[in-house]
Amino acid sequence: MSGLTGVVACETSICSIEEGTLRYRGYTIDDLAYKASFEEIIYLLWYGRLPNRLELIALKQDLTESAVLPPKIYDLLRLYAPWGNAMAKLRTCVSFLTHFDDEVMDHSFAADHRKAVRIMARMAAIVAAIERIRTDLEPIEPDAIKFSSLAEMFLWLLKGEKPEPIAVKAMDLCLVLHAEHELNASTFASRVTVSTMSDIYSGIVSAIGTLKGALHGNANEQVANMLEEIGDIGRVEEYIAAKIANQERIMGFGHRVYKNGDPRAKHLKALAKELGEYSGDTRWYDMSEKIERIVYESKGLRPNVDFYSASVYTYLGIPRDLFTLIFATSRTSGWMAHILEQHDNNKLIRPRAKYIGKKHQEWLPVEER
Incomplete structure (x- = not known):
């Protein structure tokens, strides 16, 4: 598979x-x-x-x-x-x-x-x-x-x-x-x-x-890049609409395992809101919250653990x-x-592969190839 x-x-x-x-x-x-x-x-x-x-x-x-x-x-x-x-x-x-x-x-x-x-x-x-x-x-x-x-x-x-x-x-x-x-x-x-x-x-x-x-570990970094590129909550709708129209992936949404939303995301969302309010700058949280709403309404996708962690780490100055x-x-x-x-309880992990290549090939001398 x-x-x-x-x-x-x-x-x-x-x-x-x-x-x-x-x-x-x-x-x-x-x-x-x-x-x-x-x-x-x-x-x-x-x-x-x-x-x-x-x-x-x-x-x-x-x-x-x-x-x-x-x-x-x-x-x-x-x-x-x-x-x-x-x-x-x-x-x-x-x-x-x-x-x-x-x-x-x-x-x-x-x-x-x-x-x-x-x-x-x-x-x-x-x-x-x-x-x-x-x-x-x-x-x-x-x-x-x-x-x-x-x-x-x-x-x-x-x-x-x-x-x-x-x-x-x-x-x-x-x-x-x-x-x-x-x-x-x-x-x-x-x-x-x-x-x-x-x-x-x-x-x-x-x-x-x-x-x-890139398909495993750095999605939150890409989310932060996206938020910086958008820059202002007034540009969110236009930016995300263009992504959807061009069938481009919106980072921080969807998951291979969770079909109804990542259970970790809501905790990071609440934390991003708290940090934004504490810092006196809720811009990153506000943009993220609006993106979440638009993506769900347009594509039915919910944020994963990477989406709001980008805002959290940014507020922490990392x-x-x-x-x-x-x-x-x-x-x-x-x-x-x-x-x-x-x-x-160790046992060597050695899976098999399903062969899908050519079979029953016949050897030809180099002069005949």
């Missing part, structure tokens, strides 16, 4: 999408969105249950302590041109981390979980370092500051100052909503890689390389080409959960 649509490739207890409802380990995303912190989501995805208070404190401390990057990562990032592709930088840095981990080929349960914490924390630190180094700013060492959460740590390392509580709340919610999404393309890539008993880092690199593709890197930072929690599950 084209694109393996509808094909079941594995069994998992991590995430389900049934009848339009997204669940992490049985908890609906609506229940988790404003009740769970991202650290609680990480623990839930990796261990199959919510942490108690002491376990949550320990995980937060482990993440903060593990976020310190080897100095050579900074040296590597300084070799890149400032305008170099940010996802390519992230992919290479995660691969480079392999050389600084003595447990890289230890597939035991304990070692896998220690590596999971290190990679999870360092993803956030790498993304922040990419931005600071390319703008001629010194990276901030995370061990010098006491952080309340991974979301706060990321924003602090990125901006160089303590973020406002509303910004931390917004980032934490984005991390929760993007954390896991069943067997999407990048998750499948990570499971295939580690099913060969390759190392965890290779699994994450495979996932990042897959997420880098550079546009980092949007997908934040997605990758969040989704590392889900990728890692699937990698750990794959290692727990």
